[in-house]
Amino acid sequence: MKRIVVTGGAGFIGSNFVRCMLATYPELHIVNFDKLTYAGNLDNLNDLDPARHMFVQGDIADKAAILKAMNGCDAIVNFAAGSHVDRSIMGADDFIDTNVTGVYNICEAARELRTPRVLLVSTDEVYGSIDEGSFTEDDPPRPGNPYSASKAGGELIALAHFNTFGTPITITRGSNTYGPYQYPEKVLPLFVTNAIDGQPLPLYSGGENNVRDWLYVEDHCRGIDLALRKGQAGQIYNIAGGNERRNIVLTRKILDLLGKSEDLIKLVKDRPGHDRRYSISATKLKALGWAPRMDWDQGMALTVQWYRDNEWWWRKIKTGEFLEYYRRQYHDR
Ligand code: NAD
Ligand code: TDX
Numbered sequence: 315m316k317r318i319v320v321t322g323g324a325g326f327i328g329s330n331f332v333r334c335m336l337a338t339y340p341e342l343h344i345v346n347f348d349k350l351t352y353a354g355n356l357d358n359l360n361d362l363d364p365a366r367h368m369f370v371q372g373d374i375a376d377k378a379a380i381l382k383a384m385n386g387c388d389a390i391v392n393f394a395a396g397s398h399v400d401r402s403i404m405g406a407d408d409f410i411d412t413n414v415t416g417v418y419n420i421c422e423a424a425r426e427l428r429t430p431r432v433l434l435v436s437t438d439e440v441y442g443s444i445d446e447g448s449f450t451e452d453d454p455p456r457p458g459n460p461y462s463a464s465k466a467g468g469e470l471i472a473l474a475h476f477n478t479f480g481t482p483i484t485i486t487r488g489s490n491t492y493g494p495y496q497y498p499e500k501v502l503p504l505f506v507t508n509a510i511d512g513q514p515l516p517l518y519s520g521g522e523n524n525v526r527d528w529l530y531v532e533d534h535c536r537g538i539d540l541a542l543r544k545g546q547a548g549q550i551y552n553i554a555g556g557n558e559r560r561n562i563v564l565t566r567k568i569l570d571l572l573g574k575s576e577d578l579i580k581l582v583k584d585r586p587g588h589d590r591r592y593s594i595s596a597t598k599l600k601a602l603g604w605a606p607r608m609d610w611d612q613g614m615a616l617t618v619q620w621y622r623d624n625e626w627w628w629r630k631i632k633t634g635e636f637l638e639y640y641r642r643q644y645h646d647r
Contacts, residue, residue, distance in 0.1 A: 315388040317343045321374055322393030324348040326496040327531055329358035334535040336366055347383045349373045352635050357627055358495045374416030381423040389431035392420055398499050400643055402461035403586055409464040417468030421475040432483045433542045440466040443589035450595050451550040458589045482547035486538050489555050489594060493531030494620040498628050506621045507628050509574045516644050519584035521561035525591040529555030530608035537604050544602045554596040557610040571618040582647035
């Protein structure tokens with residue numbers, strides 16, 4: 315592969331993926347196509363070589379724009395999405411536009427241009443919650459909130475596209491991802507940055523019951539790259555961190571790493587429709603040669619240190635639109 319299009323590459327995982335791919339493949343050129351929503355941030359990309367990385371501002375819900383960007387590429391990797399569950403509960407219009415219509419547009423463009431590879435980045439949330447055991451790729455989607463339903467909708471359109479037209483689509487379903495450059499609406503960077511400032515950590519429903527499986531962002535990116543290169547068209551690959559933790563354990567870990575008191579924990583009203591536990595098996599991707607490399611304790615220490623060292627990055631974000639969102643989301647809880 316010489317030239318790939320990465321959509322949503324100014325966001326958290328997308329920008330880490332672009333950095334990782336440029337470092338791994340010296341011949342590779344990347345077109346980074348991103349709408350720059352509130353979550354897209356050119357600061358995430360300012361260390362990249364402009365000779366091998368071209369940024370294009372555009373919307374995957376705009377069929378003509380994505381068709382133009384994809385012309386002549388060897389592959390497209392789609393990260394572009396509305397990605398935050400709480401925002402999708404406030405209103406899901408953007409989630410449908412991007413996660414369903416946008417994904418359909420990518421499939422249609424790939425069909426028209428005969429794009430050799432299409433990798434759609436999806437999520438373990440499409441399975442919904444599981445009390446015991448882990449989901450495999452053969453389990454049906456049972457999404458429990460507007461975000462995960464929109465992601466499942468995009469997946470179903472794409473799989474039907476493969477079935478009907480043979481469009482060479484592969485899907486990955488990653489678990490909760492953490493690391494540098496994550497927008498501070500998600501629990502981990504929100505709690506780290508609040509704790510640095512001595513602000514409350516709004517833990518939904520005590521955090522005792524809800525379990526997430528934490529995947530370090532570089533491990534997620536290597537899994538996506540492997541599925542892109544070795545995965546089969548029409549197939550789904552789970553990417554699991556193998557680090558299931560209750561939210562209260564994650565919260566205490568953050569406070570411990572920062573040397574802050576548990577008095578900062580503020581128990582707040584639960585998220586409506588809150589999925590209790592996510593758990594997936596990555597056996598299928600492991601059979602292709604993937605394994606997570608980052609140990610949870612080490613990944614947490616690195617990540618918390620990154621937010622400590624990069625206040626320039628998140629302090630700019632925690633103003634304006636973010637403060638308005640934060641007030642709407644948390645003031646009544
Ligand atoms: P993010 O919110 O940090 O970034 C999303 C990016 O997509 C932003 O740069 C935004 O500007 C861009 N974007 C949004 N709508 C667009 C549109 N219509 N056209 C073009 N660009 C658009 O998200 P993230 O956490 O990096 O997630 C990336 C992908 O990975 C998403 O598809 C998400 O569903 C999936 N995922 C995320 C996680 C996680 O824990 N964060 C886990 C599994 C899967
Ligand atoms: O303020 C909070 N308090 C809290 O207790 C927030 C924002 C979250 N939580 C809880 C809810 C969840 O149990 O923490 C857990 C993680 O919440 P999020 O960071 O919002 O992630 P989640 O809802 O699990 O979804 C994430 O993982 C799958 C990503 O946002 C998705 O993009 C990804 O697909």
